[in-house]
Amino acid sequence: MSFWFWHGLRKGIQSTRYPARAENTPGVSPGRPVNTDFSTVEEAQLAAEICPTDAIVAHGKSTYVNPGKCVHCQLCLHSLQSPMNWETGYEWTRLPADGKEALPFPASFAKSMHIMVVDAGDCGACLHEVKQLNNPLYNMHRLGFFLTATPRTADLLLVVGPVSENMRGPLLKTWEAMPTTRKVMAVGGCAIAGGVFGKSFMCACGVSAVLPVDFEVPGNPPPPLAILHGLLVVAGRKSLNSPRPISEGRP
């Protein structure tokens, strides 16, 4: 059995250098569509029309993307004559669209933050990407992020999924059991705006319909580094994503 120890050591350090350095290995992020200026009004119109979730809004020759609504169907990348511009990064964490100014935790949290993860009707992708943060390639422990054993000692509530009716109760109970200094982070398009599930008798159309949300990580699903960026923002160690000023599809 001791051979595992050697095999472990022999692999060397595998973890990403992010956030000290940018991580650019291909495949760590699928990227996402961004605001695009087309050469004709028609092209902009076509881009807006192809989007199944109305995440793209055309305004003259320009299009604006609401990343919270994008479900990453790739239609505006592969099915248009003139595709949308696609950015390759992952530092996407933003404040909720309701304009509330959430502040990150004070500096005392910078070195250690305890996280409670709740799956509120998620399809498995976002949760799986959160799980990846535990694997040696991302290893969130090295940055002082830990999963807690109880909501009583949790600093951050990380919610994935659109909030299914059957999970509304458990989600609220978890939130209520946390200290009031808590922050809430909605991870993924479904947790932000309901994703493909929208609003129905069974879905709340996002976490903000149930709880006050402080930070949002868009993506369908956001890749592990995007979630890690979110954690760093909450801990006050990274700054928010600031897209071109006219965002949110509201020119």
Place this chain on the structure above:
Amino acid sequence: MATHSSPIAGGNIAGLADLTGMIVERFGDQVAQLRAGANFILTLSVGQPSALPTLAQFLFWEHGCLFGGITAEEHSNHWQIHYTFLLPGSGWIDVEFSMALETKTLPSIVTEVHAADWHEREIEDLFGIHFENHPRLGDFVLHDQIWHEGIDPMRKTFSAERPQLERKVDLEWQPLLVVGDPGSFAMPVGPVYEGGIGESLHFLLETVGEDVIRAAPRLFYNYRAVEKIAEGRSIPDALLLAERFAATSAFAHSLAFCLAAERIAAVEAPPRAAALRVLLAELERLRHHAGAIAAICESTALAVAAAQASIIEEQLLRASCVFTDHRYLFGLNTPGGLNRDFELEQCKTLLATVDKAESDLRILERRLRLSSSFLDRLEDVGVVIGESARDLNLVGPIGRASAQHCDLRRACSYSGYGRLAFDVPCETEGDGYARLRILFAEATQSARLIHQVADTLEGGPVRVAYEVNHAGAALGWTEAPRGAALHWLRVDERGIVERYRAITPSFNNWLGFHVAAENFAFQDFPIILATFGLSATECDR
């Protein structure tokens, strides 16, 4: 009984002529009509409901058919209930029964086909059809603490948009406890996990102290009413749902949905698309299995092995992202083929990662075989013997670890699997270790399939025009990473979805979980759970 003069009499499909003959002999008048169709190799219209249990018993036990599931459809003036069976090597059989909308009772077939249990519970909870003699109806999808009975959300009169604010909830509701020994108690686990990351799911571990006597899962915390909200959407919009209700097997489900949609319009994806679909589906399986192996290692606290398996999984996620622009293969399938084509160069890069993953998995397996303390924790743990697996119709890797050979890629080929060479590994022990071996063996086969497809990839388009201009219904199926996935789709003449039903392997196999989780030590619980590797969200939909 009226027999159609359709091709079944010729019996070009193995075993079918025999079966038809036997049904005619045994059931005579009870089966009103027997016909072959585009969807099913055989459709049996049953005249009297009393014939359903005996017919089900005959097909499942005497004729060795596999149970697909039950689908209820509400038409303008009648119910249509489909009992789907698979005649392995031949195709799907539909036992169909229609009754007036006012009639809301059916005989249960649970005594005959145990695997129908949850299908009947689901239909009762969502449609309000009562199944006579079913041992336990009521609280299932709609949890009784927060929903009252009689809501029946799948009925056409129920509007999915309107929030159900006034609920007469059952505050007295108590979970059903079976163990009654003095001093016994139940330990709740979930749906929110402390100190870990898990899908929403609740267990009551009934125990008298050291050992757990029984562990019953309570599911549907993630129920998003996908089948309901798909109604009224166009096919491409409903596809978004099919792809995104269970993302860890997104490609398999979107493929099954597209195959159903294509069958309705009598369109077939071009050969290049069919081949690429196999490649992508196997890539998903390989990645899924690497993840499942990592979870098993983690459940036994073998940290280095877990880390190495999860690195393999992440490498495959990255390779998927480089190849398709999405780590979970979203946005590729479309009715009529694929949304995009791939370059040869891209395929080569992918193959290199697949080879690396496959050889890393082999090395990992060899090392695990030498780790006796690891094997001790898996062997004889969570055993499902062959008879139980058959009785509960377990599918996928779990079924194959308990001597159930069925693999839809073989048993009922689709997307060109019939022309490819691969093995369907099978084990008989039915314990945690057998399930782990199956995962490793299948991962190797997936890599083999990916290579075969890449080597023989033809040129040509990846998509044909797709349009629906007539009403219709069809079944699409795939062998998803966790087992058989069946998608039933009915659209009207404008291509608007009237009924969508997704029968998933997790739904199927969670029913059998309690067999594996009987009389075990507390510390084995995570291991049993991990070797089953089921998804709650795939079950809940």
